[in-house]
Amino acid sequence: MDDGLTGLGRRSALALVGAGMSGVATIVTIVIATRTLSETGAGEFFVAITLFAIAQGLASLGAETGLQYFVPTMRPHDARHLIGRMEVGSALIGLAFGVVVFVSADTVGGLLADGGGATAGTSDVIKLIALTLPFAGLYELAMGALRSCDQVLSSTILDRIARPVVQVLAMGLAAIVGWGSTGMVLAWVFPNIVTVLLALLLMARVELRGSSDRDADVPPSVFWRFTGPRSVARVAQVLTQRLDVLILAAVFSIKEAAVYGAVSRCMIAGVFLTTALRQTIQPRLRREIAFGDRRVVKNMYGASTTWLVVATWPIYLVMMTHAPLVMSVFGAKYVTGSTALVLLCAAMLVATACGLVDVVLLMLGHSWLSTINVVIALVLNVILNLALAPTYGMIGSAIAWVVSILATNVIPLAQTARVGLHPGGVPLWTGCVVAVVAFGMPMGIERLVFGDAFGPFVVGLAIASALYGVALYFFRKPLLLDRLVNDIRRPASALAQG
Numbered sequence: 001m002d003d004g005l006t007g008l009g010r011r012s013a014l015a016l017v018g019a020g021m022s023g024v025a026t027i028v029t030i031v032i033a034t035r036t037l038s039e040t041g042a043g044e045f046f047v048a049i050t051l052f053a054i055a056q057g058l059a060s061l062g063a064e065t066g067l068q069y070f071v072p073t074m075r076p077h078d079a080r081h082l083i084g085r086m087e088v089g090s091a092l093i094g095l096a097f098g099v100v101v102f103v104s105a106d107t108v109g110g111l112l113a114d115g116g117g118a119t120a121g122t123s124d125v126i127k128l129i130a131l132t133l134p135f136a137g138l139y140e141l142a143m144g145a146l147r148s149c150d151q152v153l154s155s156t157i158l159d160r161i162a163r164p165v166v167q168v169l170a171m172g173l174a175a176i177v178g179w180g181s182t183g184m185v186l187a188w189v190f191p192n193i194v195t196v197l198l199a200l201l202l203m204a205r206v207e208l209r210g211s212s213d214r215d216a217d218v219p220p221s222v223f224w225r226f227t228g229p230r231s232v233a234r235v236a237q238v239l240t241q242r243l244d245v246l247i248l249a250a251v252f253s254i255k256e257a258a259v260y261g262a263v264s265r266c267m268i269a270g271v272f273l274t275t276a277l278r279q280t281i282q283p284r285l286r287r288e289i290a291f292g293d294r295r296v297v298k299n300m301y302g303a304s305t306t307w308l309v310v311a312t313w314p315i316y317l318v319m320m321t322h323a324p325l326v327m328s329v330f331g332a333k334y335v336t337g338s339t340a341l342v343l344l345c346a347a348m349l350v351a352t353a354c355g356l357v358d359v360v361l362l363m364l365g366h367s368w369l370s371t372i373n374v375v376i377a378l379v380l381n382v383i384l385n386l387a388l389a390p391t392y393g394m395i396g397s398a399i400a401w402v403v404s405i406l407a408t409n410v411i412p413l414a415q416t417a418r419v420g421l422h423p424g425g426v427p428l429w430t431g432c433v434v435a436v437v438a439f440g441m442p443m444g445i446e447r448l449v450f451g452d453a454f455g456p457f458v459v460g461l462a463i464a465s466a467l468y469g470v471a472l473y474f475f476r477k478p479l480l481l482d483r484l485v486n487d488i489r490r491p492a493s494a495l496a497q498g
Contacts, residue, residue: 018160020311025164027329030265032171033184034258034330041181043254044122046261048129048185050242051101052136052192057238059094059137064144065234065362066227070218071148076208082218083145083203090137098133105130122254125182135193142199149206158195158202166191229371230362236371236378240404244397247385252393260394262330263337264401266319267344297360298421303480305355305423306431310479312352313435314468316345318461321443325452340398347405353432354409355423361412364419373411377404430478438471439464 033045063086071079101108109123146155170187177183224231245264249257319326323338323345361370381404388396416422446460476482 018156022160022164025168026265028168029164029171029188030262031329032168032175034262034334036175036178037181037184039255039258039333041184043249043258043261044125044181045184045188046245046258046265047122047249047254048125048181049188050245050261051126051129052132052189053242054238055094055097055101055133055136056140057137057234058097059090059133060140060144060234061090061093061137061227062230062232062234063090063227064140064148065230066223067141067144067148069226069363070223071145072150074218078218079149079208082223083141083148087138087141087145087200090141091134094134094137097136098130101133102127102130125185128182128185129189132189132193135196139192139196139199142196142203145203146199146206149203149208151202151206154202155199158199163191163195166194226365226367229367233367233371233374236374237408240374240378240381240401240408244381244385244389244401247382248389248394248397251386251390256393259334259337260340260397262334263327263340263344263394263398266326266330267316267341267348271348294420301355301360301421302423302425302427303483305353306427306480307484308352308355309428309431309435310472310481313349313432314439314464316348316352317435317440317443320345321440321447322452322457325454325457328452337394340394343395343398343402344405347402351405351409353423353428354413357409357412357416357423360416360421364416364421366415369415370412373415374408376411377407380404380407426478427480430475434471434475434479435468439468442467 034042037045067083067086070082074082105123105126108126143155143159146158167188170190171184174183174187179187241264245257245261248260320342323341324335327334327337327341358370358373361373381400384400384403385397388399390396392399413422442464443460446456446464450456450460472479472481476485
């Protein structure tokens with residue numbers, strides 16, 4: 001009898017590899033920006049990419065989640081029709097949002113200047129990013145469409161490998177030429193546009209599979225009854241993750257926003273692993289909920305969370321134990337963000353241990369409940385940012401985000417646990433203990449003894465990694481790593497079957 005783990009390992013490994021590459025590339029792009037631009041220029045860069053990210057959430061309206069909920073159970077022709085409608089709508093919303101941002105660019109630039117440090121070039125950077133916003137939401141829709149049609153490999157290559165690699169190359173060229181913040185923003189956003197166009201072209205050629213006993217076209221009322229709440233949640237989620245950079249730039253200074261922007265991007269590199277795993281597993285999870293049983297869903301939830309902890313906790317533990325050294329990679333002035341990084345990484349340890357909890361809640365059909373959770377987190381984030389950022393700067397913004405992270409994970413975990421779906425069990429607890437004891441403790445001891453010296457850090461990291469590898473091998477069965485490895489070794493056709 002299928003326990004839900006067959007095929008899951010290959011998909012999870014593919015997601016984690018792609019996310020790992022994307023995370024590394026993200027760090028490299030931030031290093032390029034912070035090392036080659038002034039603090040003001042770096043602040044303008046972070047403001048621009050924050051606006052692009054917010055536009056992604058606003059223009060996509062969470063419809064990519066709706067596609068992944070409905071498309072796996074629809075007939076091919078009707079699924080393609082639904083995808084087309086959503087993509088056109090997203091492009092139009094992005095266009096409208098771009099017009100608003102372009103028209104208000106001078107006002108926003110002036111507001112940031114009042115915060116301290118911004119220049120006349122800030123308005124030019126905002127206008128540049130405004131011209132690209134029609135592609136922002138369309139990016140989310142195109143990737144969501146590929147995943148909903150089970151094009152896992154294609155979406156991973158485009159979104160997690162090709163785009164970030166090209167971004168690194170383009171930004172490196174901009175740094176060599178000395179284009180400044182405007183050129184750096186252009187180098188960052190151009191690969192996003194190219195990726196959207198390639199995804200749309202690929203989507204047009206995808207042969208959808210289905211059968212006559214699947215659902216027909218989904219009426220707009222039915223689609224938006226589920227997706228509507230998710231639209232609100234998606235916007236709230238993006239604002240929770242990104243709005244703090246804009247608030248900090250306005251109420252404190254754009255230079256402070258530059259440091260905090262580096263902190264948040266550094267911390268969020270690990271989030272790519274969670275996002276990639278969620279995007280990869282979500283369509284199958286929906287099919288299991290619709291056509292399978294709760295036992296399989298619980299197994300998938302528990303295994304994916306365990307593997308997520310195994311992959312991400314060492315990253316967060318390194319950044320917590322050696323925050324000053326990590327932040328010095330961006331430049332000496334960025335070391336002031338060390339405390340904020342420690343706070344955020346501690347919160348992410350809790351978040352990853354909760355796993356794909358919001359996905360489970362969504363795929364159970366509780367989109368309104370998910371929305372309420374995210375809106376609560378946004379309200380807390382905004383209130384705490386406005387209350388703490390003017391006095392405590394990035395530390396206040398970090399505290400606000402920590403509270404939001406905990407709210408968006410612990411609350412839905414309590415809700416899914418009521419119906420018997422939670423990731424807890426021997427595999428998860430084993431993963432947490434192994435990560436802390438075999439990896440975190442050696443790194444912590446090295447830091448206490450040798451401080452932030454780079455040489456001892458490298459040696460300590462090598463020792464901790466070796467100990468962690470031995471521990472993972474020893475506990476491979478309770479961690480389900482044997483299932484993961486065996487699944488990866490299966491024939492390539494297993495991916496399509498899973």
